[in-house]
Amino acid sequence: xxxxxxxxxxxxxxxxxxxxxxxxxxxxxxxxxxxxxxxxxxxxxxxxxxxxxxxxxxxxxxxxxxxxxxxxxxxxxxxxxxxxxxxxxxxxxxxxxxxxxxxxxxxxxxxxx
Amino acid sequence: xxxxxxxxxxxxxxxxxxxxxxxxxxxxxxxxxxxxxxxxxxxxxxxxxxxxxxxxxxxxxxxxxxxxxxxxxxxxxxxxxxxxxxxxxxxxxxxxxxxxxxxxxxxxxxxxxxxxx
Numbered sequence: 384x385x386x387x388x389x390x391x392x393x394x395x396x397x398x399x400x401x402x403x404x405x406x407x408x409x410x411x412x413x414x415x416x417x418x419x420x421x422x423x424x425x426x427x428x429x430x431x432x433x434x435x436x437x438x439x440x441x442x443x444x445x446x447x448x449x450x451x452x453x454x455x456x457x458x459x460x461x462x463x464x465x466x467x468x469x470x471x472x473x474x475x476x477x478x479x480x481x482x483x484x485x486x487x488x489x490x491x492x493x494x495x496x
Numbered sequence: 497x498x499x500x501x502x503x504x505x506x507x508x509x510x511x512x513x514x515x516x517x518x519x520x521x522x523x524x525x526x527x528x529x530x531x532x533x534x535x536x537x538x539x540x541x542x543x544x545x546x547x548x549x550x551x552x553x554x555x556x557x558x559x560x561x562x563x564x565x566x567x568x569x570x571x572x573x574x575x576x577x578x579x580x581x582x583x584x585x586x587x588x589x590x591x592x593x594x595x596x597x598x599x600x601x602x603x604x605x606x607x608x609x610x611x612x613x
Contacts, residue, residue: 426586426604476600483529483541483552484602
């Protein structure tokens with residue numbers, strides 16, 4: 384799976400949009416971009432994933448650039464409960480692909496009151 | 497529906513002992529994966545089971561083993577515990593079968609915090 388690069392930390396004001404970037408310049412055509420977050424001392428929580436089209440669900444939006452070398456996770460109205468470490472993961476879903484998630488260091492998002 | 501359940505939540509063991517951790521996946525999920533999380537190494541993949549078969553294994557010594565039962569419940573065992581095995585052990589379940597996009601999201605349990613003294 385392609386390596387991803389994320390800033391180690393970011394701050395965001397409560398109520399504002401949080402935009403978390405991820406670089407995956409070596410991503411291959413069959414690799415999806417997955418986002419998870421981990422609130423302190425809890426298990427990681429799935430947020431969203433996509434291949435090349437932008438995706439939106441009840442939690443967040445995922446914007447993937449046209450060349451697929453980077454993406455942005457958007458939390459539209461951040462709350463204090465969104466303070467967590469956010470992980471961006473590139474993952475192939477082909478039948479011969481590895482099944483595990485390869486977690487990097489992630490981005491510590493702190494939502495400030 | 498009920499989420500992924502891991503038991504016990506906390507455990508203290510002595511060096512040299514062995515330990516068994518349990519994971520009950522979400523009903524209907526056939527894939528169960530285990531991860532170790534430490535401050536120094538982050539989240540690292542241990543192994544994955546699907547339909548009672550180990551399908552993938554991470555880079556951990558043979559002291560770490562696991563199994564999956566016919567009801568998809570899984571256990572992992574660590575023998576001859578070392579201080580460095582102190583970690584949060586996380587279990588994740590997913591629907592995923594071979595390939596495909598749907599059902600690939602992994603749902604994690606709260607983890608078992610193992611302390612080796």
